[in-house]
Amino acid sequence: MKYDHKKIEKKWQKRWLQEKVFAASEKSKKPKFYQLETFPYPSAAGLHVGHPKGYIAEDIHARFMRMQGKEVLYTMGWDAFGLPTENYAIKVGKAPQEVAEENIKNFKRQVQMFGLSYDWDREINTASPDYYRWTQWLFIKLWEKGLAYRAKAKVNWCPKDQTVLANEQVIQKQIAKGKSQDTVGVCERCETPVEQREMEQWFLKITDYAERLLEDLNLVDPDANEEIRLAGAGWPAATIKRQEDWIGKSEGALINFKLKTLNFKQDLGEIEVFTTRPDTLFGATYLVLAPEHGLIAKCKSQIVNWEEVEKYIAQASHKTELMRMAGAQDPPSHKASEGQGKTGIELKGIRAINPATKEEIPIWIADYVLGSYGTGAIMAVPAHDERDKEFAEKFHLPIAVKTLISWDEALKISGGVKKIQYRLRDWSVSRQRYWGVPIPMIHCDACGINPVPEKDLPVELPRLKEYRPKGVPPLASSEKFIKVKCPKCGVTARRDSETLDTFVDSSWYYLRYTDPKNEKEPFDKAKAKHWLPVDLYVIGAEHTVLHLLYSRFITKFLQDEGYLSFSEPFLKLRHVGLIQGSDGQKMSKSRGNVVNPDDIVAEFGADAVRLYEMFMGPFEDGQPWDPRGVIGAERFLKRFVNFVLEGIEAKAKTTQKESLSFIHKTIKKVGDDIAAFKFNTAISALMILLNEIGVKPIAASNLEDIVKLIHPFAPHLGQELWSRLKHDTMLDFEPWPEYDAKLMYDETVQLVIQVNGKVRNIVIASKGISQGEAEKLALASEKVKSFISGKPKKIIFVPGRLINFVI
């Protein structure tokens, strides 16, 4: 057989699809295994060769698990809502619906060309009303429990995309500011500097789950039942760390400071601060409030420098924009130390009393204190805190000596209480754009905000001719959409005109895969219980905070509501390392280093590309694309085909044992490596096997084993060779070969002889050679003897491996 990849790949892909070979059934008696991968955002650009890397790895794993006797749920879907599609649609003058449909079609074709063993009957699309009606349902459930709420808040506004961004969607970027460097928050999609705006928004109360999201990172199975592992156990340590850092738990105390005013007529009460260092209370020499702190307005009449204070507050509220403008205009003489200094102003006319020292201390406002964290007020301890010290030195505030007391004493003196704070903020989910899930709420002047009744779901996204962003939600301009009867009182009310952040869409998709066609519920409880939690999830490292945290939150919420019976959705996580362009840079259109998989697959075949991408290096690392590398993979596959076909001709002529130990070693190595996601060394082991056995005769059963070993990596080829070996079964459901540990070892070993730790000779010895025999054998060698004079001080013997003479 000539290795005609086009012919065999087409042939088997067609059969796999037509016969629904990989359909997963919950009725199967086999143990389940649920594999998930980040469902793609179908962009107009299509895939580049880097995208399928994670999919290929999952497919190898899925096929391996099937051969291990597991019923594998492994499927694909489309995260189809979102800004890039909408922006692209605007650019080309089409409806987002059409663009999304075209993109999905193209993505599906490209994905299918790699021969991935998905159950296509479970395909989902977040932009389809069948799906998003349940996203809306989920939102309403959250609202019913008080976990979705509207609040006026300072939000991140992207002026280019004309929409709000979650904190997690704002990335810090360094900008040159004269000679110095400064950072600005920019939109993660278009890199436009983000502005601060005060807006009324929908939020999801993820902070209610902060403690559980943190605690459950450490979940282990109490019964040590290997079949039921819980979250954390199978996660990379760095991912757990990043989640912990993001939640940012700190333990501290709330302490009240009495207020004192120059004018004794008014009682101003107390001011509450949050501190993680109550033990430094004696060193608190001044207080600092965030500019938005409520006390400031309350004390207006007591503050003698009100005009200045007001001016400072106004400046601080526009800080993001101002900093950006200043950055562009600053003269080059601007020094980093000056530019990055803290700003602030004293509230003259009021003072606080330090409860430990009883001294009067000044009160300042400064924008280095955040209104949204703790109480928005701090006690400044310049003797112990670098930031406070910097501020104190700049404004000539007193720095007390270092005095530490116990927490208990500090709380007793001040009447403070212990308090736990989290860095995590609530999740802003409102978007003022068109291409997303309409928020299923109705605003009525009389009854307030109420959800759309469940029977009226989905609230379909209407087709709009004009959907471009103008700062107000595009849906608001559609009278037909907006006008609705209030579900409570029946009078004319208004639909919510915002759409949901697409992270809401993807926060529950892994649940829908278990029951994708259900029209009555988001999923059937029994089916979810059968398949979930997800056993293995391959995601990009960029999702370790956002998507992962949101999904965990939603899972816990649905557990609380009785829909799910577990608290953590993903047992084992693996991150895929990005393939770079041949220039070592990230693949991008603008750099012109994008490699299109269509061309590569057409030339070398899916199997060769699969093999190469897995062979490049460690899965979680990124490597540059080497156009020659695929050729190497193709060469190996050709040699493999010849090896097997020659083997078939010579078949049954031998019961050869010569190469047996090698085959058993390789069976173990390949299996262990697939399970550990070490695909590069698994492939290397197969190459070594082929090099080693070469033209030696081999028994028919061993030949079949070798075909099974390559099958997960090159399934079209594996299946084709399997059929050439006169089998009409699907190789994916044949048992993975077993290795015999007794047969893995050779009778002889290469014994390394060292003198003072340096290798001086290597001799062949029997496996079980004793130390005495080894010494004799070693000293029989002239080479070794020439390095030894007199009696060795010490002899180290590692059985079956090494003998070292210490002189």
Added chain:
RNA sequence: GCCGCGGUGGCGGAAUGGCAGACGCGAUGGACUCAAAAUCCAUUGUCCGUAAGGGCGUGAGAGUUCGACUCUCUCCCGCGGCACCA
């Protein structure tokens, strides 16, 4: 600044306390060919040596050990994350 990960031939990488550079790419030489491609064979860390052989070598320096790419400490460089969270 803080946290995390990493640094091994010309390149991707292998080896997690016991032969450094597996496997692959590239390169050099050879076979086949009218020729080229493809394929096959050999060589391929570096220095000294005709050779046998030996010295050096995993970012730098120290340490632990009979023995260190591997463990410990200090430093340098690269990548990623967080960034006034009191």
